[in-house]
Amino acid sequence: MALRLEYFVVAEGVAVDQLTNQVSLFNVLEEIKAPAFPALVHKAVAHGLWVIQNDLDIGTEHQVLLIIRLPDRAEHRLTTNFTVTHRRHRVTQLIEGIPLSTEGTLEFEVLLDGQHAARHLVDVERPPAIDGQAPTAT
Amino acid sequence: MTSPRLFGIARLIGTPESGIALATSASRAIENAQAVAPDERARALYQASRKGKIGWTNRRDACGVYNCFGLVWASRRTSIYEVSEIEKILSDDAYRRIDEATACIGDIVIYRHQTLGPLHAGLVVEARLVGSAVIPYILSKWSDSYGEDIHSYLDVPQQYLGCGIEFWTDRP
Amino acid sequence: MLPFDQLEADSVAQLAFTVATPSALYGLLAQHPSVAAFKTALGTRTIDADDVLQRVRVWLGDFVPRIRFRHEAALCALVVAVESHGSKQIGEFIEELASLHVAELSMASRVARIANKRRKATLSANTAVIVKLGNVPSRTGGPRQDQVPSRVLIPNSFTSARVA
Numbered sequence: 182m183a184l185r186l187e188y189f190v191v192a193e194g195v196a197v198d199q200l201t202n203q204v205s206l207f208n209v210l211e212e213i214k215a216p217a218f219p220a221l222v223h224k225a226v227a228h229g230l231w232v233i234q235n236d237l238d239i240g241t242e243h244q245v246l247l248i249i250r251l252p253d254r255a256e257h258r259l260t261t262n263f264t265v266t267h268r269r270h271r272v273t274q275l276i277e278g279i280p281l282s283t284e285g286t287l288e289f290e291v292l293l294d295g296q297h298a299a300r301h302l303v304d305v306e307r308p309p310a311i312d313g314q315a316p317t318a319t
Numbered sequence: 320m321t322s323p324r325l326f327g328i329a330r331l332i333g334t335p336e337s338g339i340a341l342a343t344s345a346s347r348a349i350e351n352a353q354a355v356a357p358d359e360r361a362r363a364l365y366q367a368s369r370k371g372k373i374g375w376t377n378r379r380d381a382c383g384v385y386n387c388f389g390l391v392w393a394s395r396r397t398s399i400y401e402v403s404e405i406e407k408i409l410s411d412d413a414y415r416r417i418d419e420a421t422a423c424i425g426d427i428v429i430y431r432h433q434t435l436g437p438l439h440a441g442l443v444v445e446a447r448l449v450g451s452a453v454i455p456y457i458l459s460k461w462s463d464s465y466g467e468d469i470h471s472y473l474d475v476p477q478q479y480l481g482c483g484i485e486f487w488t489d490r491p
Numbered sequence: 492m493l494p495f496d497q498l499e500a501d502s503v504a505q506l507a508f509t510v511a512t513p514s515a516l517y518g519l520l521a522q523h524p525s526v527a528a529f530k531t532a533l534g535t536r537t538i539d540a541d542d543v544l545q546r547v548r549v550w551l552g553d554f555v556p557r558i559r560f561r562h563e564a565a566l567c568a569l570v571v572a573v574e575s576h577g578s579k580q581i582g583e584f585i586e587e588l589a590s591l592h593v594a595e596l597s598m599a600s601r602v603a604r605i606a607n608k609r610r611k612a613t614l615s616a617n618t619a620v621i622v623k624l625g626n627v628p629s630r631t632g633g634p635r636q637d638q639v640p641s642r643v644l645i646p647n648s649f650t651s652a653r654v655a
Contacts, residue, residue, distance in 0.1 A: 199577065221625055356559065400598075
């Protein structure tokens with residue numbers, strides 16, 4: 182792989198300080214508790230940092246493919262193209278409205294130029310019923 | 320670039336940088352560019368920098384075109400800016416390091432910062448007897464905007480204090 | 492003395508007029524107190540990117556063809572002072588100066604090329620996209636959608652998960 186993936190994380194929010202260019206991620210997604218199904222994840226941010234292996238990589242073009250696999254096995258594929266201009270390059274995909282129809286695992290897989298690079302898994306659960314009552318939709 | 324060009328005026332009316340055909344003895348091209356004339360502030364600052372330098376003899380007033388490296392290696396025709404080009408010349412033209420005591424007219428001196436590399440170069444134009452010591456006197460063009468002065472190799476601007484002083488010769 | 496005025500000090504200009512190589516000039520400017528003071532002003536947000544660009548525009552009013560740019564030494568110092576500022580405008584400013592090949596700005600553009608290279612080695616570039624998979628109910632208040640990702644997102648996405 183021409184670029185090395187330094188890290189890949191899925192979180193609820195991201196901010197880039199306009200003065201320092203420092204990035205901050207908020208509330209890394211590890212589990213989602215939905216009161217009922219179907220449910221909707223309003224926002225999730227898939228964020229990765231790619232680092233060049235040598236200066237020859239400057240100017241090269243690449244494609245990040247984000248595959249979102251839902252617990253019901255449905256898939257969404259999102260591509261983002263970028264040109265390397267710096268030693269490090271952040272690719273951030275903000276996804277709005279991820280539908281959840283059942284419990285299971287919500288998987289975010291990232292590939293660079295067709296090659297698997299990383300995976301981030303999120304557990305999707307329905308909280309257990311209280312006093313034997315099934316949870317009701319709110 | 321999404322914003323309007325900041326340096327549009329420079330692109331529109333500026334002088335495109337250009338150099339001359341210049342090469343080492345091994346026919347390797349030497350990157351160079353001819354400087355424009357100094358502005359009034361540069362001229363005034365040059366005069367200010369010479370105040371108090373009673374040991375300096377002025378040869379030429381502030382002018383453009385060439386810098387110190389261009390004086391030494393391009394006969395005042397152009398300026399040489401990059402350290403890599405200096406090292407290329409020293410190597411290809413078979414320069415060798417010599418002691419200050421053996422420096423003579425025609426040799427060159429380089430003022431080299433420990434970490435930043437060469438800051439300045441000049442030509443040895445005189446070996447002057449001062450007391451019982453022979454002191455090399457240097458002809459320097461201080462920059463591509465200042466003038467030329469002849470000075471003792473130790474009598475230099477404040478920026479060069481602390482630099483290593485290297486004498487080089489092309490003599491076998 | 493104001494930070495911009497400090498960059499125009501005679502001591503900065505004398506450096507630029509007595510050091511022959513852009514790499515040495517860069518190194519000496521990086522240690523100059525005027526540059527340090529300017530960096531402090533940037534860090535405390537006394538000066539921002541807009542101020543920097545506005546001052547450069549003012550300086551460029553003195554650009555005269557075939558004569559050394561009057562503010563070139565200050566411009567060299569400014570480039571060194573803002574090199575690590577993360578904003579896009581500063582990046583574009585340095586990149587544009589670095590791309591110039593005009594004799595009136597020969598040293599400034601060379602110093603900018605050094606700064607640009609260092610900047611690209613230390614700062615990260617950003618590519619961000621927004622994708623809608625489903626219709627998200629609108630909510631009143633909260634951050635504007637088009638400010639993402641340069642803002643904090645309030646983490647309330649899951650407590651309001653509801654029947655679609």
